[in-house]
Amino acid sequence: IQSLKGVHFVSTDQLSKEELQGLLDLSKYYKDTYKAKGGLKPKPLEGDSMAMIFQKRSTRTRVSTETGIAMMGGHALFLGPSDIQLGVNESMRDTALVLSRFNSIILARVYSHNDITELAKYATVPVINALSDLHHPLQSLADLMTLQEHFGKDLSGKTVAWVGDGNNVLHDLALGSAILGMNVNIATPAGFECNPTILAKVKELAAKHGGKVMTTSVAADAVANADVVVTDTWVSMGQEDEYAARLKAFDGYQVNKELMSKANPNAVFLHCLPRHPEEVADEVFYSPQSLVFDEAENRMWTVMAVAAAQLGKVE
Numbered sequence: 001i002q003s004l005k006g007v008h009f010v011s012t013d014q015l016s017k018e019e020l021q022g023l024l025d026l027s028k029y030y031k032d033t034y035k036a037k038g039g040l041k042p043k044p045l046e047g048d049s050m051a052m053i054f055q056k057r058s059t060r061t062r063v064s065t066e067t068g069i070a071m072m073g074g075h076a077l078f079l080g081p082s083d084i085q086l087g088v089n090e091s092m093r094d095t096a097l098v099l100s101r102f103n104s105i106i107l108a109r110v111y112s113h114n115d116i117t118e119l120a121k122y123a124t125v126p127v128i129n130a131l132s133d134l135h136h137p138l139q140s141l142a143d144l145m146t147l148q149e150h151f152g153k154d155l156s157g158k159t160v161a162w163v164g165d166g167n168n169v170l171h172d173l174a175l176g177s178a179i180l181g182m183n184v185n186i187a188t189p190a191g192f193e194c195n196p197t198i199l200a201k202v203k204e205l206a207a208k209h210g211g212k213v214m215t216t217s218v219a220a221d222a223v224a225n226a227d228v229v230v231t232d233t234w235v236s237m238g239q240e241d242e243y244a245a246r247l248k249a250f251d252g253y254q255v256n257k258e259l260m261s262k263a264n265p266n267a268v269f270l271h272c273l274p275r276h277p278e279e280v281a282d283e284v285f286y287s288p289q290s291l292v293f294d295e296a297e298n299r300m301w302t303v304m305a306v307a308a309a310q311l312g313k314v315e
């Protein structure tokens with residue numbers, strides 16, 4: 001994955017199959033190596049620093065990145081909305097140019113994807129998209145890593161079913177699943193479909209890598225014979241005003257035992273977290289089928305792999 005050196009990490013579809021698998025292999029290597037008692041603890045990021053811009057809240061992305069970078073010998077700075085001049089006294093362009101003089105990488109969680117594009121345009125160091133309204137590529141890496149740990153490395157022919165909002169998390173999961181040759185079923189209520197340009201890209205990637213894509217507004221149809229059932233909050237950050245309307249629109253989309261019973265008997269459940277009970281019942285969320293806490297842990301090993309690859313410090 002030397003090809004990722006100096007490259008901005010913006011969305012999953014920018015990765016070739018080899019690059020995606022390379023990042024997943026490196027993530028697994030870090031997980032095995034850093035967890036091994038008495039094992040060699042590589043510190044490839046000694047002397048490196050990462051600026052982490054957060055315009056929104058975060059538990060997993062912030063803590064996994066800060067911890068993972070420290071583990072690799074680097075330093076990560078948390079820059080929340082009221083910590084820096086960005087957005088109040090300073091533009092994204094100037095912020096990008098200045099942070100590039102201090103830091104080896106800039107990670108950013110933003111509202112509008114345009115902010116990531118702007119950051120990537122002007123930063124002279126690699127940028128990591130840590131969630132925008134369109135993409136969450138760090139999450140798809142963790143999801144795919146979790147699935148490979150569970151099912152084995154070859155996921156081709158397996159079916160992933162998304163039930164819920166056509167959002168940022170779906171976009172990258174669908175793109176990444178298609179790259180690995182999986183079938184992608186998507187159930188979203190009318191009016192909450194995923195981005196059509198991204199869906200077209202998912203279909204193109206699926207055709208290239210041997211998978212199929214289906215979309216529906218019937219949750220049970222997407223889940224039928226699926227190996228993986230995935231959902232996310234119905235109300236993403238920034239959509240809080242729409243809470244009541246969304247709850248109504250997503251009625252019938254809760255992932256519960258009954259819906260899971262339509263999937264393959266060995267099907268697993270994923271959720272990027274944070275989770276609300278309306279989109280997934282406790283009986284599924286805390287069941288043995290649920291891999292959600294492995295998935296959360298894998299956010300750390302995968303972001304470590306991305307940073308090391310961007311800096312060309314892959315061991």
Ligand code: CP
Nearest residue numbers: 058059060061272273
């Ligand atoms: N899954 C995820 O990105 O969680 P946070 O919002 O807590 O970072």
Ligand code: NVA
Nearest residue numbers: 167169236237273274
């Ligand atoms: N779709 C959610 C994901 C949170 C990790 C959001 O954008 O708020």
